[in-house]
Amino acid sequence: MKEKGENCEAQRIKAEPFQLLERERERERKRERSPDRRIIAVDGMDSDEDERIPLSQRPEWSDVTPVPQDDGPNPVVPISYSKEFAETMGYFRAVYLADERSIRALQLTSEAIHFNAGNYTVWQFRRLILEALNADLHDELEFVEHLASKNSKNYQLWHHRRWVAEKLGTEAAGRELEFTKKIFVNDAKNYHAWSHRQWVLQTLGGWEDELAYCDKLLEDDIFNNSAWNQRYFVITRHPGLGGIDATRDSEVSYAVKAILTKPENESPWRYLRGLYKNSMQSFVTDRRVSTVCLTVLTTKANCVFALSLLLDLLSNGFEPNQELKNTVEALLPESSNRDSDMAATVCSVLEIVDPMRVNYWRWRKRSLHSQVEEGVRNLHVH
């Protein structure tokens, strides 16, 4: 900052807010030229922290008296704030209490957010200012993007981004989808980014390439459960795909293929089960489900996911053929007691191959009877 000590200028600026706006634009241009775009040169705060001019020495703040934090005489969990942090928050409290929705207040929120992106009060006040100034929200997208590299798991940042995108409307869809893509390059399971992306698709559109995008992420990492979840989101909610009943058939094939590639990957097993969430009838009648269990168990006898899915089938009234019965019988050691029905046998096998969940499988076995009856009853209802 060059204007250090120019008090007369401060007076002029106070009187003429548009000139201040011009200065903000100048800073914006400077920022554009900055080689490291991730670093924002907000007023008085540049890439090097040493260059920061204290607010108390900036002419445009000379009329404001900072408000100290009311921590009381002996606070618990007291934080030894840096001088800069304490000062910034002191000025923030002053403008917040005065409800000053000005450009300098907007700049101040930028600084406060850089110190602590988790301060929701600052973010909320920033939104009020942006509305009052009728600010160009494209700049705001940039502000968030700069912050995101360091705060990609911050609730406030994503909530703010959603607010901005909603105001911009459908024109923002493409940029928002790109933005989340960039986040996924470093963290393909970022929960906030996925929620944002789903919100964008549902609110602003841009569904066209989404299934292909899920494909790509699953090709990169077939264990990425977030990508599986997104795939489920697309096939159930994509307005042009006709919903789960229309997509189930091809998705079952997709899931089965993924299972056969890596049977130890839980994600496609859960996905496959999820495809039949509200249609128990097709779950037990679609031979592909029992076939994939059988195929996997033939080569990988202790596959918990295959046994677990088989148990679900049997609990819901599925009638196994002799081949499947023989395969399961063969999994139980000679010495074990024979169970009365196949579902119980599967539970017994699971108790052995999955000791971490032995209590769960015992409990499943105990509750089998009423469960099969209910499963059959449900089938009759359909």
Next chain:
Amino acid sequence: MNVPSLLVNDISDSWYLMLGHGEGHKRSVSVTGMEPSSSSPPPAEWKPTVSQEEQWALERQVFHIYQLFCNIPPNSQAVMLELQRENHIDYLMKGLRHLGPSFSVLDANRPWICYWILHSIALLGESVDDALEHNAIDFISRCQDQHGGYGGGPGQMPHLATTYAAVNSLITLGGHRSLGSINRGKIYSFLRRMKHASGGFSMHDGGEVDVRACYTAISVACALNILDEELVQGVGDYILSCQTYEGGIAGEPGSEAHGGYTFCGLATMILVNEVNRLDLASLTDWLVFRQGVEGGFQGRTNKLVDGCYSFWQGGAAVLIQKLHAATGEGHSSMRSNESCTSSEISDDEESLEGTSSGMAETSRDVEEVAGQENSSIRFNLSQRHIAAEPLFQSHALQQYILLCSQVEGGFRDKPGKNRDHYHTCYCLSGLAAVQYSWSRDADSPPLPHSVLGPYSNLLEPINPLCNIVLEQYDEARQFFNNPM
């Protein structure tokens, strides 16, 4: 500008019920041990994915620790399994008195820091001295908004998550001064103001709507005995819309099943007496599969285990277990929406009173005064007999907490990470929840075999719905038993 970030990096992959936090760069876990893991190695032609590499690296580290443990003499093993109470208390007390500049990124979360520390101290069976207690009440009161609710620090907007943290802190401190400092009437109007058209709640004025908001609002309303039809209206529908095809619950409709939101959603549904609307069979199935070979819980399918999920997932598993005990039914009945009605549970309650202990009578008294239909299920869950065993491997979880998360003073996410107050709170909360998951009833202490390590590791029992130490929770119930 670089935010000072020792702390935020340490907590970056954990889930926060709170307000969000600073930097979120993923750090790969460094490998210290080379013990073969339990997973089969990939075939030579197949390149492992990012998920697999991270998982195997962690398994190597954890099994290295377990291997060391197995190879030392029994008396050394006993020492390793010991809960280092004094060190933990030292670490916690220090945090209550002083936090360095790196904590500035948690400046909008100070009631949370209070709760993490005070709750941890209470779980360890200790309390703070009079002066600290006084200072804590005074400080938290300064976070209370004049129109109701608590903010993240003095002068900040009221926020549901910090309101939850502040109320839970004050209940944990206990006593008339502390409980009396809570303005129930104003909190009620704050909660009403946060009610959202979707049936859920906004975190703050203009804030995000999600499952955390539902949980923190409903939990606070229950603890303060101000829950009513207006607050409950639509919450069940909202939570239900967040249960995913996997079985767990997501933060918002369509998102991925997640341990933190699953606990929040499940606890909320129990508190509003609508838990049977959830698909509990698939929820239970998803939940038990979140326990990894390391013994700890992961937050999502194919993610790494993290000590904090000892509570979010372990606590949810304990809630499920108690639901079974309350209904006396198995997996099949959990499919039905009608199987566990409040009247059924109330009948059960009658028979319990026949066998009566002081606790049962207390709960009845409070219930009568509370005069709310849905209070019975909450009491059943917090205080009733538990007949069943936990559905997960309780010893394996305790082993992960004590050997992998515990450090000299405090707890951490996983080996290679640093301790913090958040993980200390939720590792201890998870430990308490599972230690009592075998006890036959609330009056008798857990059997020795249910506590891994020396029996002196036993923590104070909690109300698993609000995550407050039971004794203090009961005191608050008595204190707030009159309607507003």
